Amino acid sequence: MIFEGANNHVYELVYTGQWACNDLTTTAKGAPPAAPGSALAGYQTSNNNEHVIYINTHVYELIYTDHWAYNDVTKAATSATAPPADQGSALAGYQTSNNNEHVIFVGEYHVNELVYTDHWANNDLGGPNAGTGSGLAGYQSSNNNEHVNYIGFDNHVHELVYTGQWRHNDLTTAANGAPPADPESGLAGYQTSNNNLHVNYISVDHHVHELVYTDDQWRHNDLTTAANGAPPAALSSQ
Numbered sequence: 001m002i003f004e005g006a007n008n009h010v011y012e013l014v015y016t017g018q019w020a021c022n023d024l025t026t027t028a029k030g031a032p033p034a035a036p037g038s039a040l041a042g043y044q045t046s047n048n049n050e051h052v053i054y055i056n057t058h059v060y061e062l063i064y065t066d067h068w069a070y071n072d073v074t075k076a077a078t079s080a081t082a083p084p085a086d087q088g089s090a091l092a093g094y095q096t097s098n099n100n101e102h103v104i105f106v107g108e109y110h111v112n113e114l115v116y117t118d119h120w121a122n123n124d125l126g127g128p129n130a131g132t133g134s135g136l137a138g139y140q141s142s143n144n145n146e147h148v149n150y151i152g153f154d155n156h157v158h159e160l161v162y163t164g165q166w167r168h169n170d171l172t173t174a175a176n177g178a179p180p181a182d183p184e185s186g187l188a189g190y191q192t193s194n195n196n197l198h199v200n201y202i203s204v205d206h207h208v209h210e211l212v213y214t215d216d217q218w219r220h221n222d223l224t225t226a227a228n229g230a231p232p233a234a235l236s237s238q
Contacts, residue, residue, distance in 0.1 A: 002040050002052050008033035009039065010054055010062060024052060024062045031070035032056050041091040046099055048163055053093050053103055055085045059114060061103070073103060073114050074122075082114060082122035083107030084191040090186075096146060104138045106130045111150050111160060125160045127168040128152045137189035141197060149189045150164050155180035157187070157201055157211060171199060171211045171218055178211060178220035179203040184235045206232035 001013040002024075009025035025031045034040075034054040041053040050064040058074035059082070074082045089106040096102065101116040109129040114122050125148060134151035141147060146162040149171075156172035172178045185202040192198065197213035200223075209223035224230045 002042050003037055004034050004036075004040065004054070008036060008038075010034055010052060012052070022068075024068055028062050028070040030069040031062060032060065034060075035087075037088070039091040041093040041103070043093045043095060045095045045101060051093060053091050055089060055091065055105070057084045059085055059091070059103060059105055071120075072091055073120055074145060076120040077122040078120075080122045082112060083110070086132075088133055090134060090136040092136040092148070093215070094138050094140065096140045097144060098153065102138060102146070104136050106134065106136070108151070111136070111148060113148070123166075125166050127158055127160050128154070131183045133184035135185055135187035135201070137187040137199065139189050139191065141191045142195060147189055147197070150188050151183060151185060151187070151201070153180045153183075155183055155204075157181055157199060159199070174218040175211050175220040178209065179205075179207075181209075182206070182235060186235070202233045202235060207234075208233050 003011055005011050006189055006197055009023050012022045012024050014020055032063055038055040043051050044140050052062040058072050061071045061073050076214045082206050084106045085107055092104040094102055103114040105112055111125045111130050113125055130150045131153045136151040139147055148160040150158055159169040159171050160166055181201045182204045188200045191200055199211040201209055207222055210221040210223050212219050
C-alpha cells in the first residue's frame with residue numbers, strides 16, 4: 001500500500017512476513033516531495049520492477065530495481081513535450097503485453113499518456129476535455145486493445161480506446177439510462193474472464209454504478225440498489 005504522509009513524502013506499507021513502512025522519498029535520494037494531496041498509482045512490470053507514480057507539477061516515478069531511485073517522467077519525455085499535470089489530476093499506470101509502460105494523467109484538461117517503449121514519450125489521447133477532479137482508469141483487454149476511462153465536463157464517463165489508433169466513446173450515452181457521474185468520482189476499469197468490459201463509477205446520489213460491455217453493447221447497472229442495504233459511497237478520485 002502506498003500513501004502520502006503529512007510531510008509530503010511517499011510511503012510504502014509492505015508485507016514480507018510482517019508489515020513494515022518505508023519512506024520511499026527519502027530512500028530514493030534526491031526525489032522531490034509530492035504535491036499536497038497528490039494522486040498516487042503503483043504497478044509492477046514483468047521484469048519484477050516496482051513503480052510508484054506521483055505528481056509535483058511534473059509526473060515522477062519512484063522505481064525499485066534492487067534499490068529505490070526516481071525519474072522525472074515529464075522531463076524524460078523528450079520526443080513529445082509533456083504538459084505539466086493539472087492540479088488535482090488523478091493518475092493511472094499499467095503495463096501492456098508488449099512490455100510498454102503507460103502512465104495516464106490530465107494536463108491542460110487533456111488526457112495524456114506517458115509511454116515507455118525504450119524511452120519515454122507523451123501522447124495527447126484526444127477526446128472531450130477531462131473534468132476537474134476526474135478519476136482515471138487504464139487497462140489492456142485480451143484483444144490487446146488499450147482502454148483509458150475518464151469523466152468529462154459533461155459528467156459522462158468517456159473511453160479512449162487504442163485499436164491501432166486512438167478513438168473515443170461516450171459510455172454514458174452508449175449505455176442508455178446510465179446516470180451522470182459525480183465530477184469527483186473515482187473510476188475502475190477491467191476485463192473479466194468472459195471478455196466483458198467493466199467500468200465502475202459513483203453518481204451524484206453516491207450510488208456505485210457499473211457500465212458493462214457484453215453482447216456488443218454497453219449496458220448499465222446500479223450496484224448499490226442491486227446490493228440491498230449497501231450504504232452510499234464516499235467520493236475518491238485516487
